[in-house]
Amino acid sequence: MRTVIHLSDLHFGRTDDSIIAPLIAQVHALEPDLVVVSGDLTQRARSSEFKAARQFLDALPHPQLVVPGNHDVPLLNVAARLLQPLRKYRRYIGEDLQPVYMDDEMVVVGINTARSLTIKDGRVNDRQIEMARRQLAAVGEHMVKIIVTHHPFDLPAGPQHHDLVGKAAPAMRAFAICGTDVLLAGHVHTSSAVSSAGRYDIPGYSALVVQAGTATSTRGRGESNSFNVLRIAAHQIEVHRLAWEPAQSAFALAATQAFEQRGNEWFETRPVTDVAPTASATHPPTGTAPG
Numbered sequence: 001m002r003t004v005i006h007l008s009d010l011h012f013g014r015t016d017d018s019i020i021a022p023l024i025a026q027v028h029a030l031e032p033d034l035v036v037v038s039g040d041l042t043q044r045a046r047s048s049e050f051k052a053a054r055q056f057l058d059a060l061p062h063p064q065l066v067v068p069g070n071h072d073v074p075l076l077n078v079a080a081r082l083l084q085p086l087r088k089y090r091r092y093i094g095e096d097l098q099p100v101y102m103d104d105e106m107v108v109v110g111i112n113t114a115r116s117l118t119i120k121d122g123r124v125n126d127r128q129i130e131m132a133r134r135q136l137a138a139v140g141e142h143m144v145k146i147i148v149t150h151h152p153f154d155l156p157a158g159p160q161h162h163d164l165v166g167k168a169a170p171a172m173r174a175f176a177i178c179g180t181d182v183l184l185a186g187h188v189h190t191s192s193a194v195s196s197a198g199r200y201d202i203p204g205y206s207a208l209v210v211q212a213g214t215a216t217s218t219r220g221r222g223e224s225n226s227f228n229v230l231r232i233a234a235h236q237i238e239v240h241r242l243a244w245e246p247a248q249s250a251f252a253l254a255a256t257q258a259f260e261q262r263g264n265e266w267f268e269t270r271p272v273t274d275v276a277p278t279a280s281a282t283h284p285p286t287g288t289a290p291g
Contacts, residue, residue: 002105002144005032005061006210006228008186011071011217012052013043019216019225022250024059026242030229034101034108035060038186038212039069039150041093050092056216057093065101066093067110069150069187070120085116098128100135106144106232109135113151113165122151122187123166129174137178144232145180152185154199154209156192172196176205179264182230182237183207189214189221191228193239193257195266206265210239226254235261 005027027035037057042049050072057064072093073085086097097112109132113122136145151165153172165171165185175183183196191213197206213226225244230237236259243254258269 002033002103002232003030004106004108004146004230004232005030005035006038006184006212006230007035007215008038008150008212008227009040009069009189009214009217009219010037010053010056011040011043011214011219012056013046013049014218015052015216016218016225018246018249019244020056023215023227024056026251027060027227032061032229033063033103034106035062035064036108036148036184037064037066038148038184039067039114040071040186041066041069041089042072043217045072045074045088047088047092050088054092063101065099065108065110065148067099067148067150068093068097068112068114070114070122073114073116086112086114098131102139102143105142105234106146107136107139108146108148110148113149121163121166122149124149124171125167126170129167129171133174133178136175136180141179142234144182144234144237145178146182146184147175147180148184150185151187152209152211153183154192154194154196154211156188156190156211169200172200172202172207175207176202176264180207181261181266182232183209184212185210186212186214189217189219190223191226191241191255193228193259195259195268197265204264208237208239208259208266213241213243224254225251227251237266 041053099110101108192211195206229240241255242251245252
């Protein structure tokens with residue numbers, strides 16, 4: 001079994017500083033095999049914000065897989081936005097915009113969906129889709145295959161102020177061919193975990209689509225700061241959402257969902273479980289999803 005911490009939408013420049021140290025401590029306590037950050041590390045792509053984000057990442061466990069978000073592209077500096085949109089991201093965070101992590105049980109591929117010609121929307125292109133397909137198709141079927149983007153392939157229930165990532169439909173068809181299991185994203189500042197079958201009708205295939213809320217920023221949209229802990233095994237995944245509790249100065253377990261794979265499709269086997277605010281956040285429960 002692997003433990004993946006899924007953080008998103010840090011927005012350094014608009015953070016709640018009281019959250020930073022407890023978050024770092026709790027992520028360490030969870031002893032993750034991988035820390036994923038699905039974009040928007042900064043609020044306005046300023047050097048000072050990237051430096052703060054870099055300091056935060058350096059304080060977290062490694063290995064890490066990080067992708068940029070639309071806020072990591074300069075907004076007001078038009079020349080930088082058009083000519084070198086991710087120059088500061090590359091300098092402070094990482095040169096690789098399609099990073100890959102692989103161990104004996106899982107392979108994780110990041111895709112940059114941030115674009116300079118849009119303010120908040122994002123997209124994948126044919127080259128990125130094909131590269132990810134080849135990377136995931138090259139590993140054995142026993143591996144859990146994960147894609148990380150900033151912009152989502154599905155949207156949480158409720159009123160929407162965002163769009164799906166551009167070219168989502170052809171990307172999903174390619175992901176079906178190579179057997180992608182999980183799609184991790186952020187952007188909407190709302191948590192969810194659902195089967196892709198609700199949006200994409202691909203016979204005999206569905207992936208688990210997991211959205212993370214904003215881990216550290218003050219730009220909440222009706223949901224507390226939160227992050228996800230994924231417990232991943234072959235054909236079974238648990239998604240735990242940990243939400244910030246100011247009275248405890250800690251992230252507390254707020255909900256758990258369990259999924260299992262049958263054939264090439266993922267199904268929820270245990271519904272969302274709301275947990276009392278006093279529940280322990282340091283060690284979410286582990287176990288085997290029921291058959």
